[in-house]
Amino acid sequence: MTAKQTPAVTLRVGEREVVLTHPDKLLIPAARVRKIDLANYYVALAQGALRGAGGRPCVLVRHPDGLGGAFFFQKRAPASRPDWVEVAQLNYASGRSAQELVPRQAADLAWMANLACLELHPHPVRADDPDHPDELRVDLDPVAGVEWPQIVQVAKVVHAVLDDAGLVGWPKTSGSRGVHVLVRIERHWAYDDVRRAALALAREVERRAPELATSAWHKEQRRGVFVDYNQNARDRTVCSAYSVRARPDARVSTPVDWRELPRCDPAAFTLWTLPQRWRSKGDPHEGIDGHAGRLDVLLEWAARDSAQGLEDAPAAALRTKRSRSVEGPLIEVARADKESDAQAAAQAWRESHPELASHLAPRDVLVDRMRGRSSLWYRVRINLARVPQALRPPLPAAKRRVQAPKTRASS
Numbered sequence: 001m002t003a004k005q006t007p008a009v010t011l012r013v014g015e016r017e018v019v020l021t022h023p024d025k026l027l028i029p030a031a032r033v034r035k036i037d038l039a040n041y042y043v044a045l046a047q048g049a050l051r052g053a054g055g056r057p058c059v060l061v062r063h064p065d066g067l068g069g070a071f072f073f074q075k076r077a078p079a080s081r082p083d084w085v086e087v088a089q090l091n092y093a094s095g096r097s098a099q100e101l102v103p104r105q106a107a108d109l110a111w112m113a114n115l116a117c118l119e120l121h122p123h124p125v126r127a128d129d130p131d132h133p134d135e136l137r138v139d140l141d142p143v144a145g146v147e148w149p150q151i152v153q154v155a156k157v158v159h160a161v162l163d164d165a166g167l168v169g170w171p172k173t174s175g176s177r178g179v180h181v182l183v184r185i186e187r188h189w190a191y192d193d194v195r196r197a198a199l200a201l202a203r204e205v206e207r208r209a210p211e212l213a214t215s216a217w218h219k220e221q222r223r224g225v226f227v228d229y230n231q232n233a234r235d236r237t238v239c240s241a242y243s244v245r246a247r248p249d250a251r252v253s254t255p256v257d258w259r260e261l262p263r264c265d266p267a268a269f270t271l272w273t274l275p276q277r278w279r280s281k282g283d284p285h286e287g288i289d290g291h292a293g294r295l296d297v298l299l300e301w302a303a304r305d306s307a308q309g310l311e312d313a314p315a316a317a318l319r320t321k322r323s324r325s326v327e328g329p330l331i332e333v334a335r336a337d338k339e340s341d342a343q344a345a346a347q348a349w350r351e352s353h354p355e356l357a358s359h360l361a362p363r364d365v366l367v368d369r370m371r372g373r374s375s376l377w378y379r380v381r382i383n384l385a386r387v388p389q390a391l392r393p394p395l396p397a398a399k400r401r402v403q404a405p406k407t408r409a410s411s
Contacts, residue, residue: 009036013043016084016107020114027066027116031250033271038244039113041271045242046106048255048283049120052182052240056122057088057100057130059237064116067246077101078115085111088127092235102127120243124194124232129187133194134292137238138169138181138201139228145362146224152262154205154213154225155179159258161204165298168291170284173266175245175253178225180238182285184292191234197298199312200305202227219366220330220383241285244271255285330366331393334380342367342378349382359387 006024010017023036042049060074075098077087085108087099100123103109112120124135138158142151155171158181162169169181185194202215205227214222215229231238239245243253254269254277269277334345346365350357364383384392 011039011043011110013107013110014105016082016105018107018110018114020110025066025116027063027118028244028246028248028250028271029066029068030248031270031272033244033250035113035116037271038118039110041244041275042109042113042242043106044275045278046109048278048285049109049240049242050103050105051283051285051288052242053120053122054103055126057090057102057125057127058112058123059121060101060112060115060117061119061121061246062116063118063246066116067118067248071246075100082111086127088130090123090130118244118246120240121237122240123237126187131190132187133189133191133232134185134187136167136183136185136194136198136201136295137231138183138198139174139231139238140179140181141226141228142177143219143222143224143226143362144365144367148266149262150212151177151179151225154209154227155181155261157205157209157213158201158227161201161208165201165293165301166296167293167298170255170288171258171261172241172253172255172285173264173269175239175243175251175266175269176247177266179261180253182241182288184288186292186294189295191232193295193299195229195232196302196312197295198229198232200298200302202229203305203310204301219368220381242274255283257284260284329384329392330381331384332379332381335377337377339367339369339378342380346380346382353391353393356384356387356391356393359391361386 006022008019008021009023010019018039020036020039023034025035027033027035027038061071062074063069063071075090077085077099086102086104088102089097090100091097101108101112103112123130124133124137125131126134140151140154140158159169162181162183167183167185169183171179171181174180189197199215205213206215212224213227214224215227216222230236239253241253241255245251245253249267250271251267252269252271252274254266254274256264333349334342336342336345350360360382364386366381366383368379368381
């Protein structure tokens, strides 16, 4: 019997009943994760998942055809939702607004799983005050070729900087290659202030570990681990604690404590292993809501940086787009709707230019996730800084579009 022929099942979750259609549909084929497995996982770890995403407006990231198929971002909660599912209105810089889903209970998470929503993507605000974040997010994003020990070293520097700023950081694996550090803050500052504070933090981390970390805005200028402060901009979301990630191994973004972080293996944290970890260890982030701090010190650092002539990166980038200093010329070699197609096209380009490719370091291959209104597309650029002039192709190189399944429009 195929997944489409499997009859719906009704889950009793607390006081609610949640209908799961096609419960045997494979959402993550490589890890043999079915829709019912996803729902059961989120119900089992609802306490932790709701500590991260509960009470917050959430963007739905839906994979109706499973991992590998088309997926889309859905800001607006479906009109055909149960009457017990809460929504909150968010207003965006574009002038648009959306009624976004606000999970409050385990049944909400199960209902989201029925929509093939693999990941939990909450905004850093509470539904009752969408303009004042209660969380500053530190996203440690390694450039290509950077390994786990270096990421941990940078995380330790972040820990020290937060201590000096009078703030408490709560680390978790990102569920991909990096680390997130969550910082609860008082709901006093607007988005722009929180982002300024995050930028000041990133620059301080770079000052203390210049060989390990970077706050460089432009990807071609980054070295080591990028301290991505822009995750604190309005409209941005990151996966929350206990969120499954859209990866073939069903990896989970997992809370850890500072002592465990250096010795943990992020690949060991999956949908299949987290329930046992929860039963044996509990939640390392259990106390997170009791440590809301103030941004005064970080904002003092931001004012100091501004007085020294350091500008906010996007504003500076707009003024210097044509003249900014980069290591070398950049060429675009692939575009695609799916990352795997973009990577395949880039690999084909490297194979067709073997002598040139032999001079490239991992960080010279820049894979950009370009987010549209409801979907992602991918671009691959090559930095030719280390390539001898005689081997460089004519500029500008022709852009190559790789055909891939179109993503669905957001409802």
